[in-house]
Amino acid sequence: MSDRKITIEYNDSIVRQFLLASVIWGAVGMLVGVIVASQLNFWRLNFDLPWLTFGRLRPLHTNAVIFAFVGNMMFAGVYYSTQRLVKARLASNFLSLLHFWGWQLIIVAAAITLPLGFSRGKEYAELIWPINIAVAFIWVVFAVNFFWTLAKRHEPALYVAIWFYIATIITVAMLYIVNHLSIPSSLLHSYPVFGGVQDALVQWWYGHNAVAFFLTTPILGIMYYFVPKAAERPVYSYRLSVIHFWSLVFVYIWAGPHHLLNTALPGWLQALGMTFSLMLWAPSWGGMLNGLLTIRGAWHKLRTDPVLKFFAAAITFYGMATFEGPLLSIKSVNALGHYSDWIIGHVHAGTLGWNGFMAAGMIYWLLPRLWNKPLHSIALANLHFWVGLVGILLYVAAMWTSGITQGLMLNATTEHGTLLAYPNFLDTLNAIRPMMLFRVVGGTLYLVGWFLLVYNLYRTVRGAKAVNGTVEVFVTERAVSERLGFGSMVFNPPVMFSLLGTIFACAWMFGGDFLKLAGLFGTALCVMLAWVHFGTRTSRWAAWYDRLLVNAMPFTILTFIAVAAGGLIQIIPTTLVNRAQNVEGRRQLPYTPLELAGRDLFIREGCYNCHSQMIRTLVPDVLRYGDYSRLGESIYDHPFQWGSRRTGPDLARVGSKYPNVWHYRHLENPRDVSPGSNMPNYPWLIKQKTDVAALPSKLAVQRILGVPYPEYKDGELTALIETQEKAIAADLKASGVYVAPDREIVAVIAYLQKLGKYEALPPIKAASK
């Protein structure tokens, strides 16, 4: 075995590109955030323009800050630290560039399509199917580039930051692909394959874990690399980081159902989501303490060093947000906080505090190193910190106050719980207006801070020469004993005992009489044998684990199994069982073709951003909106529209509650019928014609998805649509409103009037007797 010394030059130009993109898109995303926050206070800022309304801009804000700002920041951090941790240049310059430009093109495509109303109607998953394919492709490019780099590494050990990156890459791929499974009806439109509760579960499995594996795990990897570098001392406890990683990746994925507490979701799934959310306290706080204690002995530097200041505050916000998350997952707390601004405050403590400040700290640390020039102004960076911090505190405090105030008002009852204390929803909205204004102030301050960073970056980079890092390494052959092939990975005691135990446990849970008994004995035997084997052959178990830690691919496969387990257990039963024929109690009546067209317009305008369609199993919800929602009442909804925030009231049973003319007036100018409303006007719905031509292909997709639409004969579909359109137009005319039957507003009214319509069904057991 001959060692030779070589010099490696890191590909830092791609790091610079991602870093600059993150700064620019961060400014854009935050600016849109301030605009949408202002629209909630001043409805005129919607300008009566379709592409500037809150419902279309809010998805632009969320997608921009998550995928454009944090995404680019994450790629910069991952590429910079990975090269240094594994002592290898990125595997392919071409793939790196393809990754960068592909991602930017996706962002541009999103920035064009979202304001135009092309949306899948699912939060943080709004992008249309061609863009979804592009995202999946570019993510694969990222994965290939990353794992290829690991394959070429000169450092056999994998530092914990690399573990977090691996978990991010495989989990995001899994979540994104499953939640975006759709059947296209045209080049720009598709319906998700999941519907109703199934779609709700998949969406929040994705939505929750987008926070976990896009906004948290990669940033934790970045924390474990950059905080020790900035503090110039190793991580406080490497042991704790190992526990942090495994417990986080195993537990996080199960917690999605906490977004659906007190809804029609089965109780066992709600209990599962709540339990695992509470369990997240331990690993999250373990990681937070590990990060903060890494700065031990360097606290004095915080007075002068903006990088450490940003990191310390970011980790503190991580601790705060991860304390608040499990707290909000307790069912009784969730009954108050859900659908309110408390959730918005919680999310922004995480994004502005944890993500935004980690990004700022990393950028200020990288700038002098990537351009070989001191930061233009330390004072300006410190000012950025204080302005941003005040901004966050104003923002989250306002949202906490707003959320708790509105939640208490909405849930308040009198007369021994038989009457609502505040029956008019708008009273609760107008009570929180001052807090909504404080949010704008807080958000603006944070944006000002970001512009200080932009200026500081510009002055630092201007006239500076970009530099790439280099390192000298010895090229050595890896010892054969360190390698772990597929066979050795699978056929070893820990994996085999786990596999057998799982099979027996499944037989115990789901099997018939004999299988159940066999499963019970098998599980018990497996646990006992594993215990005995571990006691007598401890070294074999330890050796397998140690080899796993220096073999990227087996490590990746086992990490994938760890993250996939939670999702599979939650989603597979709903996928198999949530069928129309299995529904008991109430089954939704399918929409007519015109109502379906209206529903697509409802989604196009992003109404789900403010209106839920889920009456929770809570007395105040039932008193305010009607009988609580049942599982079968959204069975044909592709996508589901249960919502996550009630800036306006729930719509699950709004059908037939008001006359057609009320809806017309309300969509034309909400304040005509609801004084004090902050909803935008929708004048274009009166001018534009319903896209009836698209309906045949949409109905064909709905049929594939199991919605019982008949095959319409020639002219039958058109006649059906026209009959319903004319009936609504005639009813409006009778109320003094003249509108052509083929206008979009007629379709939207048709849809709204259908909400809450169902057929009653007997229990399946009773029916089969």
Add this chain to the structure above:
Amino acid sequence: MFHRIFLDNWISLFPLVALITAGSVYVAIFYRAVRMKSPQIDRMAGLPFESENSVSADESK
């Protein structure tokens, strides 16, 4: 039985089983982490601190 999985009570056993499984994983990892040897820990924790030089990007390969 399976088609009523949403409605039956026996399935409430699921969260308990999941909790025990997750707890077992946590205990196992905790045990492994605590048993890691100090030299191995020190080496891993020191990985971010390898020294490096820099070269102008204009002259890069």
